[in-house]
Amino acid sequence: MRSIGVFDSGIGGLTVVKELLDTVPYERIVYFGDTARVPYGSKSVETVQRYSREDTELLLANDVKLIVIACNTVSAVALEAVKETAQGIPVIGMIEPCVREAARSTKNNRIGIIGTEATVASKAYERGLIEEGKQLGKQIEVFSQACPLFVPLAEEGWTDHEATRLVAEEYLRGLKEEQVDTLILGCTHYPILTGMIQQVMGEDVRLINSGAVAAQEVRHFIDGRSAKSPVTDHLVLVSDVPRKFQQVGARFLGRAIPDAKQVQWKEAWVITRQAI
Numbered sequence: 506m507r508s509i510g511v512f513d514s515g516i517g518g519l520t521v522v523k524e525l526l527d528t529v530p531y532e533r534i535v536y537f538g539d540t541a542r543v544p545y546g547s548k549s550v551e552t553v554q555r556y557s558r559e560d561t562e563l564l565l566a567n568d569v570k571l572i573v574i575a576c577n578t579v580s581a582v583a584l585e586a587v588k589e590t591a592q593g594i595p596v597i598g599m600i601e602p603c604v605r606e607a608a609r610s611t612k613n614n615r616i617g618i619i620g621t622e623a624t625v626a627s628k629a630y631e632r633g634l635i636e637e638g639k640q641l642g643k644q645i646e647v648f649s650q651a652c653p654l655f656v657p658l659a660e661e662g663w664t665d666h667e668a669t670r671l672v673a674e675e676y677l678r679g680l681k682e683e684q685v686d687t688l689i690l691g692c693t694h695y696p697i698l699t700g701m702i703q704q705v706m707g708e709d710v711r712l713i714n715s716g717a718v719a720a721q722e723v724r725h726f727i728d729g730r731s732a733k734s735p736v737t738d739h740l741v742l743v744s745d746v747p748r749k750f751q752q753v754g755a756r757f758l759g760r761a762i763p764d765a766k767q768v769q770w771k772e773a774w775v776i777t778r779q780a781i
Contacts, residue, residue, distance in 0.1 A: 508533040508740070509723065510564030511573045514556075515543035516660070516750065517693035518575025519757035521599075521716035522739075525573070526760075528720040529727065534739045535567045536575075537768075541745035544656075545578045546623035553623075557583040561590040563774040567740065571726065573719060574598045577620055577691050581627035597722050599715040603689050604633035606718045610711060611687045614638070614645045617680040617710075619702075620691030622651040630691060648683045652676045652695070659697035660753050669698065673705045681706060689713045697757060741765040742776075 509532050511522055522536050537560055539545075545553050557579050564572055572591055574580050579587065580598035588596045607616050618630045631647045638645035654672050663669045680688065688710050690696060696714050703712060743750065743765045754762040768774045 506533055506736075507568050507570040508535045509571050509573065509727075510535050510537075510567065510569030511575050512537040512539070512557075512560040512564060512579075513575040513693060514539050514545035514578065516540065516747075516754055516757060517656070519754055519762070520693050520696045520714075521573060521575035521719060523757065523759045524714070524716040524720035525723060526739075526758075528717075528724050530735045532723075532727065533736045535564060535569060535742070536740070537563055537742045538744070538765075540743045540747050540750070544621075545576060546621040548623075550582045553579060554583040554586040557587050558590045559770060559774070561587050563742065563768065565591070565594070566774065570594065571723065572596045573723065575693055575716065575719075577624040577693065577715065578627075581624050581629035595726060597719055597726075599691075599693070599719055600629050600633055602718040602722045603691070603713050603715045604630065604637050607687050607689055607713050608634055608637040608641055608643065608645060610713075611643070611645065613684065613686045614643050615683060615685045615687075616645060616647055617683070617685035617688040618647065618649045618691050619652045619655075619676065619680075619688065619695065620649070621656070622653060624691050625649045625651045630689060646683075648680055648685055650676055650680055652692070655692065655698055656694045659694040659757075662697075662753075662756055664698060664700060669701050670705070673698070673701050677702070677705050685710065687711050687713060690715060694757075739763050742768050744768055744770070 577599045580600045584598050658669050741763045769777045
């Protein structure tokens with residue numbers, strides 16, 4: 506049975522895997538977190554593209570039938586590099602599914618985006634939303650805000666901490682003032698903080714989880730071609746084993762995480778040992 510390959514610069518992409526496990530439970534997942542080279546958001550475009558090609562090669566070596574880029578930075582600046590390396594295997598990024606969903610669902614045509622500095626600076630969401638809006642006959646206005654502190658807060662598990670509330674209020678104040686009715690969570694760490702973000706933005710603002718909409722796109726693609734019984738032998742690969750990886754990973758995945766295997770780049774990826 507061929508697998509669905511998912512990769513991210515680190516651990517955040519496990520929120521996408523969580524959505525896939527809920528949406529397509531009969532599919533085997535191979536996940537790679539490039540934890541030795543995280544974060545991608547502070548790297549040059551050329552470096553991110555090179556890393557992304559290497560990550561794609563690792564998934565291809567594991568006989569995947571579809572690749573999900575569970576990283577907004579890669580989706581913004583290296584989507585074409587991944588597609589070229591995939592050599593015809595379908596590739597689903599984070600941005601296009603979100604753009605379609607947000608453009609269709611907005612009522613006042615004012616959409617907010619929160620993400621890493623690299624994702625916001627790329628303006629990939631803005632371009633996609635404006636183009637999608639034209640096709641729908643909507644004149645969409647886009648408002649973006651980088652929220653870098655959300656990443657360590659999510660990894661720390663501070664989902665309902667006062668410090669998180671203060672940071673969220675500071676980051677989201679401008680978006681509230683712009684009266685956006687739809688907010689794209691443009692980083693795979695951010696779904697961990699959905700409750701706090703929703704509280705700060707208000708219940709009338711719809712939050713778009715990039716992993717959730719990408720998982721729906723995967724389901725449509727493979728509909729009718731899955732195995733007939735739930736799969737449990739998922740594979741987790743990492744390029745380094747950061748402290749508390751299994752603990753944090755379980756929080757992001759919403760369940761126990763399979764023991765990770767460590768891989769190393771030696772002109773090609775090789776499994777070096779069982780991760781601890």
